[in-house]
Amino acid sequence: MSVSMREIAKLAGVSSATVSRVLNGSALVSEETTRRIQQILDELHFVPNSSAIHLKRGKSHTYGIVIPDLTNPFFTELVKSFEELLVANNQELLIANTDLQLTRAQRSVHRMLMRRVDGVALLASEYETASLESLVKNRIPVVTADHYRISPGLSDIIVDFAGGMDQVVAHLRSLGHTRVGYIGGTKGLATSKVRSESFLNAIRKHGVSTRKSWITEGNYRVAGGVVAMGKILSQPDRPSAVVTVNDLTAIGALRAARERHLRIPEDISITGWDDIEMSDIVSPPLTTLRISLRQYAGMMMEALQATGEDLTQPGRQFTVPTTLIVRQSTGPAPAAAKEQQTREKKRARKAETTPLSTILPAGIDVN
Amino acid sequence: MSVSMREIAKLAGVSSATVSRVLNGSALVSEETTRRIQQILDELHFVPNSSAIHLKRGKSHTYGIVIPDLTNPFFTELVKSFEELLVANNQELLIANTDLQLTRAQRSVHRMLMRRVDGVALLASEYETASLESLVKNRIPVVTADHYRISPGLSDIIVDFAGGMDQVVAHLRSLGHTRVGYIGGTKGLATSKVRSESFLNAIRKHGVSTRKSWITEGNYRVAGGVVAMGKILSQPDRPSAVVTVNDLTAIGALRAARERHLRIPEDISITGWDDIEMSDIVSPPLTTLRISLRQYAGMMMEALQATGEDLTQPGRQFTVPTTLIVRQSTGPAPAAAKEQQTREKKRARKAETTPLSTILPAGIDVN
DNA sequence: CTGAAAGCGCTAACAA
DNA sequence: TTGTTAGCGCTTTCAG
Numbered sequence: 022m023s024v025s026m027r028e029i030a031k032l033a034g035v036s037s038a039t040v041s042r043v044l045n046g047s048a049l050v051s052e053e054t055t056r057r058i059q060q061i062l063d064e065l066h067f068v069p070n071s072s073a074i075h076l077k078r079g080k081s082h083t084y085g086i087v088i089p090d091l092t093n094p095f096f097t098e099l100v101k102s103f104e105e106l107l108v109a110n111n112q113e114l115l116i117a118n119t120d121l122q123l124t125r126a127q128r129s130v131h132r133m134l135m136r137r138v139d140g141v142a143l144l145a146s147e148y149e150t151a152s153l154e155s156l157v158k159n160r161i162p163v164v165t166a167d168h169y170r171i172s173p174g175l176s177d178i179i180v181d182f183a184g185g186m187d188q189v190v191a192h193l194r195s196l197g198h199t200r201v202g203y204i205g206g207t208k209g210l211a212t213s214k215v216r217s218e219s220f221l222n223a224i225r226k227h228g229v230s231t232r233k234s235w236i237t238e239g240n241y242r243v244a245g246g247v248v249a250m251g252k253i254l255s256q257p258d259r260p261s262a263v264v265t266v267n268d269l270t271a272i273g274a275l276r277a278a279r280e281r282h283l284r285i286p287e288d289i290s291i292t293g294w295d296d297i298e299m300s301d302i303v304s305p306p307l308t309t310l311r312i313s314l315r316q317y318a319g320m321m322m323e324a325l326q327a328t329g330e331d332l333t334q335p336g337r338q339f340t341v342p343t344t345l346i347v348r349q350s351t352g353p354a355p356a357a358a359k360e361q362q363t364r365e366k367k368r369a370r371k372a373e374t375t376p377l378s379t380i381l382p383a384g385i386d387v388n
Numbered sequence: 389m390s391v392s393m394r395e396i397a398k399l400a401g402v403s404s405a406t407v408s409r410v411l412n413g414s415a416l417v418s419e420e421t422t423r424r425i426q427q428i429l430d431e432l433h434f435v436p437n438s439s440a441i442h443l444k445r446g447k448s449h450t451y452g453i454v455i456p457d458l459t460n461p462f463f464t465e466l467v468k469s470f471e472e473l474l475v476a477n478n479q480e481l482l483i484a485n486t487d488l489q490l491t492r493a494q495r496s497v498h499r500m501l502m503r504r505v506d507g508v509a510l511l512a513s514e515y516e517t518a519s520l521e522s523l524v525k526n527r528i529p530v531v532t533a534d535h536y537r538i539s540p541g542l543s544d545i546i547v548d549f550a551g552g553m554d555q556v557v558a559h560l561r562s563l564g565h566t567r568v569g570y571i572g573g574t575k576g577l578a579t580s581k582v583r584s585e586s587f588l589n590a591i592r593k594h595g596v597s598t599r600k601s602w603i604t605e606g607n608y609r610v611a612g613g614v615v616a617m618g619k620i621l622s623q624p625d626r627p628s629a630v631v632t633v634n635d636l637t638a639i640g641a642l643r644a645a646r647e648r649h650l651r652i653p654e655d656i657s658i659t660g661w662d663d664i665e666m667s668d669i670v671s672p673p674l675t676t677l678r679i680s681l682r683q684y685a686g687m688m689m690e691a692l693q694a695t696g697e698d699l700t701q702p703g704r705q706f707t708v709p710t711t712l713i714v715r716q717s718t719g720p721a722p723a724a725a726k727e728q729q730t731r732e733k734k735r736a737r738k739a740e741t742t743p744l745s746t747i748l749p750a751g752i753d754v755n
Numbered sequence: 756c757t758g759a760a761a762g763c764g765c766t767a768a769c770a771a
Numbered sequence: 772t773t774g775t776t777a778g779c780g781c782t783t784t785c786a787g
Contacts, residue, residue: 025763036774037765041765041767044765051772051773054772066525070763070764071503072440072443072504074764076440076764076778076780077779092461092464092468092665104458108495116481132438134435135437158433160390298610304646392780394781402758405759405782408782409756411781417756421757440780442781443780
């Protein structure tokens with residue numbers, strides 16, 4: 022076992038209360054004793070036991086975050102932003118990775134409960150009501166992502182899918198695309214449904230056409246994008262652009278297209294969503310929708326703190342906006358259905374019809 | 389505050405000791421009381437307070453891991469493996485991201501100390517002696533990465549850089565490369581030095597030449613690779629292959645080469661290190677050295693547990709091997725110094741001189 | 756089979 | 772300015 026306050030006190034010839042006072046900088050302890058105690062503290066490398074403090078004070082100063090996939094950059098980047106915020110506020114972060122497994126999600130929540138965390142950000146989408154319920158029952162503030170539901174102690178942050186889809190589709194339309202496909206997220210998740218509906222609405226609004234066989238599902242990961250894009254590309258009649266549900270999916274789609282020797286964006290345009298660091302690094306760099314992670318993390322904090330004050334409050338609904346980032350994975354649509362024949366023409370027209378306003382690479386400091 | 393055992397006890401008309409017994413499944417409590425207590429437990433969604441348990445039992449059942457960059461896939465993938473191991477062992481993982489800032493590293497270690505973690509994996513390289521020292525002084529088992537030093541309570545895991553460099557350089561040599569450049573890691577870090585020396589040794593051994601201006605430094609990130617590769621490529625006389633210190637650096641190098649319209653591997657070959665998931669996704673997929681993260685995580689566990697038993701033991705030195713994964717970022721060397729002229733010839737010879745034994749993509753389940 | 760009591764390391768009245 | 776005391780929520784002898 023490590024050193025305890027009592028031992029320090031004994032060595033200094035004072036009571037543990039005095040040591041505690043020195044440790045907390047508080048109170049008016051004589052300079053003399055302070056110095057003496059401080060010296061012993063340093064010598065013995067004393068570090069207070071947080072469990073004891075927590076037990077006594079009843080505050081854990083810890084927030085939890087439950088994410089579905091630690092290897093998805095969107096989440097790690099978000100975790101990073103959130104952690105920075107917490108550290109600045111003298112709080113700790115407990116991270117739990119569920120790997121999309123229900124049991125792991127439940128255990129994670131259970132651990133957070135045991136820790137008596139001050140709040141939980143639940144970004145896993147496969148949680149069932151049980152986890153959420155026990156959190157709420159235990160009066161712990163919760164903030165969810167794209168859950169589309171709030172209640173006392175439960176806030177929610179939704180991404181503006183409608184607005185974002187509107188932006189991408191408008192962008193594609195302005196490039197001349199009228200036949201657009203879609204790769205969505207895991208089937209059965211509420212957020213997947215909202216996203217695909219937003220896509221369909223945008224399609225309708227902008228007079229762009231699609232067809233059932235061009236609407237596919239992925240799993241928010243690269244592999245899912247590869248498979249889904251394969252399905253779209255194996256059809257005799259292909260769309261000239263494919264909108265995907267997130268950057269990892271888009272990267273998979275890119276890969277599938279490359280395997281079939283299609284040029285991007287000359288033969289087919291692809292868009293992503295999230296603007297993870299990687300999206301500017303793949304070839305070609307992805308046109309995507311950026312979500313400000315600082316903003317997102319800030320909303321999580323705000324939601325958790327607000328609810329923390331008063332658990333009877335209804336909880337808040339936040340909406341995080343998206344920004345269209347145009348890079349090289351989208352370009353003018355091939356003129357006609359038989360793309361092959363139009364390459365020459367297209368090259369000639371390229372200079373005038375390319376409204377690509379490229380922005381600086383994100384997250385890459387080249388100098 | 390949440391429900392405590394005492395309240396449960398009161399409701400069940402028993403003492404808290406009995407409730408504790410039921411909770412721990414232990415002892416011989418009558419079925420009748422067990423059932424009665426269990427019901428109340430369920431009804432009230434009771435979850436024990438881990439701080440109290442920790443305080444009482446003196447065991448935190450928590451390990452800590454300090455990493456320099458949460459957005460570097462190598463680390464997140466490692467964290468994931470490590471966490472899986474821990475969860476299987478009923479332990480928890482406390483993650484700390486230092487973002488390469490010394491103060492953050494120190495604070496992280498301090499938090500781990502407060503938590504009385506059972507062991508710490510210190511993967512940050514910028515830690516100064518102070519952090520390590522307080523860990524050791526507090527009798528907490530520590531395992532470091534590429535620290536090249538062990539002592540009582542302090543184990544170390546080193547990657548077999550010598551062996552790995554030998555493999556890459558041999559591979560390049562067999563492809564006809566005799567002029568090879570190198571992009572290393574952040575200057576001043578011990579591990580960077582070991583890596584570059586390993587490279588130089590391998591170069592010598594295989595009769596490959598390099599030159600001072602081809603030996604550059606990055607920062608283990610994409611941006612550093614871009615800059616370093618830029619320096620190499622801006623020289624009138626270029627190497628035909630560049631070995632880099634990790635995959636992120638290699639990806640940066642790839643990017644820099646692409647910006648200069650060089651074809652890879654036709655014009656220049658590039659190798660990475662780590663075999664992160666992304667390395668098989670970029671274009672072209674990277675030839676790299678794989679480090680088994682399961683193995684690495686297993687070693688961390690083993691080291692921590694072994695030292696945990698007996699802190700007077702000297703600590704162990706582990707070496708993790710590497711496996712060369714050949715993908716498409718390396719190919720036959722251009723025949724002569726003036727690469728441009730040899731393209732045609734090379735194409736003709738390609739069939740016979742290409743010993744690329746491509747392996748299946750890692751981490752991508754296409755079906 | 757169950758309860759009483761002590762104590763893990765710390766803080767916060769309240770006294771002195 | 773400092774010490775005494777009680778107690779946070781739990782486990783664990785030791786009695787009964």
